[in-house]
Amino acid sequence: MNPTRQRRLTIVIAILVAVIVASALVVYALQQNMNYLFTPSQVQAGDAASYKTFRLGGMVKAGSIQRGGDSLKVTFTVVDAAGAMPVEYNGILPDLFRENQSVIATGHMDGARFVATEVLAKHDETYMPKELKDAMAKAHAGKRIDEAANQDKQQL
Amino acid sequence: MANWIPLWLHKLSSPPVFYRFAGVLRPWAIALAVLLGLVALYGGLVLAPPDYQQGDDYRIIFIHVPSAWMSLFIYGVMGVAAFIALVWRIKLAEVVAMASAPIGAAFTFITLVTGSLWGVRMWGTWWTWDARLTSELVLLFLYLGVIALYHSFEDRRQGARTAAFLALIGIVNVPIVHFSVVWWNTLHQGSTIKLLGPSTIAPGMVWPLLTMMVATKLYYVASLCSRARADLLALESGKDWVRQIAENEVRG
Numbered sequence: 053m054n055p056t057r058q059r060r061l062t063i064v065i066a067i068l069v070a071v072i073v074a075s076a077l078v079v080y081a082l083q084q085n086m087n088y089l090f091t092p093s094q095v096q097a098g099d100a101a102s103y104k105t106f107r108l109g110g111m112v113k114a115g116s117i118q119r120g121g122d123s124l125k126v127t128f129t130v131v132d133a134a135g136a137m138p139v140e141y142n143g144i145l146p147d148l149f150r151e152n153q154s155v156i157a158t159g160h161m162d163g164a165r166f167v168a169t170e171v172l173a174k175h176d177e178t179y180m181p182k183e184l185k186d187a188m189a190k191a192h193a194g195k196r197i198d199e200a201a202n203q204d205k206q207q208l
Numbered sequence: 209m210a211n212w213i214p215l216w217l218h219k220l221s222s223p224p225v226f227y228r229f230a231g232v233l234r235p236w237a238i239a240l241a242v243l244l245g246l247v248a249l250y251g252g253l254v255l256a257p258p259d260y261q262q263g264d265d266y267r268i269i270f271i272h273v274p275s276a277w278m279s280l281f282i283y284g285v286m287g288v289a290a291f292i293a294l295v296w297r298i299k300l301a302e303v304v305a306m307a308s309a310p311i312g313a314a315f316t317f318i319t320l321v322t323g324s325l326w327g328v329r330m331w332g333t334w335w336t337w338d339a340r341l342t343s344e345l346v347l348l349f350l351y352l353g354v355i356a357l358y359h360s361f362e363d364r365r366q367g368a369r370t371a372a373f374l375a376l377i378g379i380v381n382v383p384i385v386h387f388s389v390v391w392w393n394t395l396h397q398g399s400t401i402k403l404l405g406p407s408t409i410a411p412g413m414v415w416p417l418l419t420m421m422v423a424t425k426l427y428y429v430a431s432l433c434s435r436a437r438a439d440l441l442a443l444e445s446g447k448d449w450v451r452q453i454a455e456n457e458v459r460g
Contacts, residue, residue, distance in 0.1 A: 075380040146332030177400040180410040181257035
């Protein structure tokens with residue numbers, strides 16, 4: 053390798069290393085505050101206290117969905133591994149919204165209640181036919197397959 | 209012993225040799241890409257069973273995910289070519305890097321549009337600023353920046369080297385896109401197909417996905433061959449081998 057190429061190689065690699073180090077530091081710094089959502093236990097621990105509006109993420113607790121008789125108002129409880137939070141929402145819910153489904157609600161705290169202005173459904177990375185899911189659910193005998201599949205993010 | 213590989217690569221980097229090689233490769237690549245693409249579409253849209261949660265709506269995965277893989281893969285190829293172009297000033301590397309950018313930008317655009325269509329049906333929103341979506345959008349801007357920078361110079365080679373620099377620096381975004389769903393809480397779900405560990409998709413659904421992946425790779429090869437051939441002719445327009453081709457065209 054001649055000296056010119058040697059020099060160019062050194063310069064390019066040095067710049068590349070500098071850029072990688074810089075972005076690694078940025079990514080590391082953002083780790084703290086670039087989270088898209090807070091889980092109920094994080095909110096109860098006070099992590100979201102500095103935000104007026106934030107996103108709450110977790111699973112819809114089975115049997116907690118209550119719809120208003122004459123309006124779009126709906127209340128439900130969002131849970132994670134260690135906490136639970138009642139949510140109130142007035143609007144149209146996405147098709148995937150159901151019990152034991154991961155949801156992300158945007159809104160603010162009103163006392164101990166979370167008042168949502170937008171509710172999004174999150175789906176997991178598992179894809180399988182319905183028959184297979186039914187068979188697996190039977191094999192697990194009472195164990196909820198949705199819970200197993202949805203636990204990936206709630207652990208974080 | 210195995211020094212025929214560097215020798216062959218060295219020979220291939222000569223513009224006339226690559227021009228002929230790409231001319232032979234291109235029709236095979238495009239034919240196979242179309243064939244496999246049709247098989248994958250049939251497998252994905254007709255044969256694969258509906259998903260337990262998303263029903264038939266999940267079928268957009270057969271376009272969305274292969275496009276997303278290609279958007280990252282092509283950036284990787286472009287980055288490596290840009291590195292070679294900057295250090296060794298090999299003309300073919302500049303051509304490959306610059307010819308890859310529009311193809312990669314197209315795949316990134318398809319990824320964002322199909323993701324948006326999928327998102328509005330499943331999540332309930334067209335767009336949200338989570339880490340995966342945002343970093344993929346940055347990837348599109350990087351591609352567009354490389355294309356714009358390349359074309360803003362009078363001298364093509366000067367433009368290619370400057371744009372190669374941006375392409376090389378932007379490569380840090382590739383792992384960020386890939387790991388964004390691991391590093392941060394995102395609305396976007398994690399990876400389904402894993403190289404390490406079991407994938408979380410039924411076999412009836414995974415084969416069309418992998419077939420489509422091969423088809424998109426072959427399409428990229430074919431498209432790259434066409435673009436690189438045209439760029440080489442333009443760059444080497446004064447050279448004997450190009451004149452030879454031009455004269456043959458006129459006579460033929």
